[in-house]
Amino acid sequence: MTDRSPQSLAGALPGVLLAAAAALTGLLRRDKALHPVGHRGTGRLTVTHPAPALDVEALTRAGTRPCRTRWSRSMGLPRGWPDIEGLALRLEGAGPDGGDADLLFASTGGRRWSRYLMTLRGPGRFGRLTTLVPARAGGRAVTFRLSPQSEPRDGLPPTTYALDLALGTGDWQPVGHIDVTWVEADTTDRFDPITHPLTGLEQYAFVTALREPAYVAARAVARARPTHGERPHA
Template sequence: MSAPSSHQPAPARVPTPPSRVAGAALATGLGVVAWATGRKPLHAAGSTWAAELRVDSPLPDLGVPLLLQRGVHACTVRVSRAVGTPEGWWDVGGLAVRLPDAGTRGRPADLLFATTGTGRLSRYVLRPVRRAATRPLTTLLPTRAGGRSLELLVRPLGEAEQPREYELAVSVDGGRWTGVGLLQLRRRLPDTRTRFDPIVDELEGTRPPAWVVGLREPAYRWARRLSRSRSPEVGALPVGGD
């Protein structure tokens, strides 16, 4: 009788989730552009503002501290164009918000918005516009809050080339938009090209689904490495924002 073989079968290979494949491809493409140009491949130029986010109609059932009660929160906003086409040309608009101390463990929270539709399906489709933030912008990809799907929207008020006020609204489980407050741009600042990273600096009380992390995280990881090795001007590579 022959001795049992000591060879162990190779462990089964776990398939790579499609979101990881897409995220790696996106990171590679954006990284090549950044390497070739020496700058951010998306949202390279924009305007930065000192701003306030006012919560008027809280939604305490969501368990998101920012939306638990009425209040005014100082924040920084950056408005930009995705590809950087000249003003008046078609491009995807972006608006990024940084809220100090609104993230987990006392970190800031970053929220990224891009111009999209506002319907049940069109909110997931990027919408080119002629002026960066004069049309509704959504978070494009959902997050989770209290076991429910959560999306956010900022809707400009007025017809100015650069609106100074935006309605803040939320949608729960893909439902209708409910207004919760007002985002007000108070004072323009030098454009510091801050890196916004909603994966590292997520809003407290929320957690993105695994497939969203798989899609976004490779691009943000590449951006962090690239910014350390090349230039402080190379910021986060957003998917649906700044």
Template sequence: MKTFPSALSVPASVAGAGLAGAAFGLAAALRRFGTKPLHPRGVVVEATLTRHGVQSGHPSSGVEWIDEPGRDQVLVRMSRAVGLPSAWPDVHGLALRVPMDGDAYADVLLASTGWRGLSRFVLTASRRSTSRPMTTLLPYRSSSGPLLIGAETMDRGTRLRLSWATRLGPWQPFAVLELSSTEGPDPAMTFDPVLHPLPGLENYAWVRRLREPAYATARASRSD
């Protein structure tokens, strides 16, 4: 078990990029005088990520970390994108920090979206984080083509099923995430999937261009 050293189709991709860009810009504008342009407040908890590997009769993603069984002790941050009061609908975020070899780690960020067809590229808002599925919204580049990661709540909001899909293909479950709690502190840390992608998954150049300004602002706010 690994632990931390310390505590698409082209139209769909374009649609997702436009929606994400608009969301990033709106959140940054609303939070321009705050410390973070996105997800200003949240909760960080420990969790166990159990990857069961490729199941009989199911396709392989071509990404070793997804296809091979394993268990990781990860950090999870749950947050609301704009930081609106809990009584208001907001886009929910789920950030994973996965330990790699040595002191390295990878970050995965998911946001509340639809799940079927093109809706997986559409941000959705709700009052409760458990009421909507989540996806990476924008695809990674993989050996199998554009690939997304998604999460669905299984029960009580403390267990989530992780799946992967290519373009508009069916979701393929590959892991279960078990949260230690849904309450906790919010230490000063920045999850950055641009700087720290999972092995075997690359950010497309247009995804990096879209996301980099928001993450650069977040990095700067953490260094002040």
């Protein structure tokens, strides 16, 4: 059934505009419109500070689980230019019915208000990333943050990130950390928190209406005009 709530309708128009921009960019580039170049990684999430009140199954108890990651330059601007840093996190078995679940992070500011604003970073620069827009868990708005805990090497992203969460515009609270082994090669995996939700985490209708059309358009263009040859490293 189509969601016709006011929140969904409010996100529909900007969502369609973003989708059109993504499709045009992909057609001109002959590649993925969003996050075209990146590095893949494998690792694990370790939860050290469970948050059972959120009722997000993957965070209710201490422990570890496998994860896959992809770091990327979001807009695919020419090498040497600043770009928005992106990191996709896939938690294995953390979705409904035991499926995988995705979280998407982007480089943002460090203050209470700027955690919702994307920030450009220069080549070889890595920093804090947040999920940018809140989702709902346990009846509260929640945002997640990744903060590098190790130095990058050989042009690859840091191998350890602290994972924190914030309720509303509140202070960041520790959750755990992820440890990643990166390689220069990229991956064709598609990460999407709308179609691969984290069990217990619900996207607001406005966010779904805003983001999903752009993802659909980008995937359609990539299928229609796949890249030939090797992509440059990020």
